[in-house]
Amino acid sequence: MSENKNQNQKQINIELDEKTSEGVYSNLAIINHSVSEFVVDFISLMPGAPKAKVKSRIILTPQHAKKFLKALNDNVQRFEKAHGTIKDYEQPTIPLNFGPTGEA
Numbered sequence: 001m002s003e004n005k006n007q008n009q010k011q012i013n014i015e016l017d018e019k020t021s022e023g024v025y026s027n028l029a030i031i032n033h034s035v036s037e038f039v040v041d042f043i044s045l046m047p048g049a050p051k052a053k054v055k056s057r058i059i060l061t062p063q064h065a066k067k068f069l070k071a072l073n074d075n076v077q078r079f080e081k082a083h084g085t086i087k088d089y090e091q092p093t094i095p096l097n098f099g100p101t102g103e104a
Contacts, residue, residue, distance in 0.1 A: 024055045025055070026044055026056070027043075027044060028042075028043040028044075028052065029041065029043065030043065033062070033065075036061070036062070037060065037061060037062070038064075038065040039057060039058075039059050040058045040060070041056075042054070042055050042056045042057070042058070043055060
């Protein structure tokens with residue numbers, strides 16, 4: 001009974017507002033990192049458009065980036081087990097220009 005009580009205390013109540021629940025479409029991710037963080041920019045790149053916009057930026061510690069990688073890999077494996085292998089189509093190289101390179 002004590003173990004069940006501890007499990008209940010570890011639950012986190014997560015809120016998801018309406019705007020966030022709509023999600024943001026991204027078909028490109030750019031990942032940069034430093035010693036202390038990983039920065040993932042999610043971008044929406046449309047065919048024929050001269051510009052692409054960063055739609056969302058997520059900043060992770062190296063430890064959380066590694067946990068995220070493991071969780072994403074586990075989920076892809078479960079998806080493929082249920083629905084078949086995800087085909088990886090070859091994409092042409094996209095020249096990306098973010099302006100001058102920053103330093104931290």
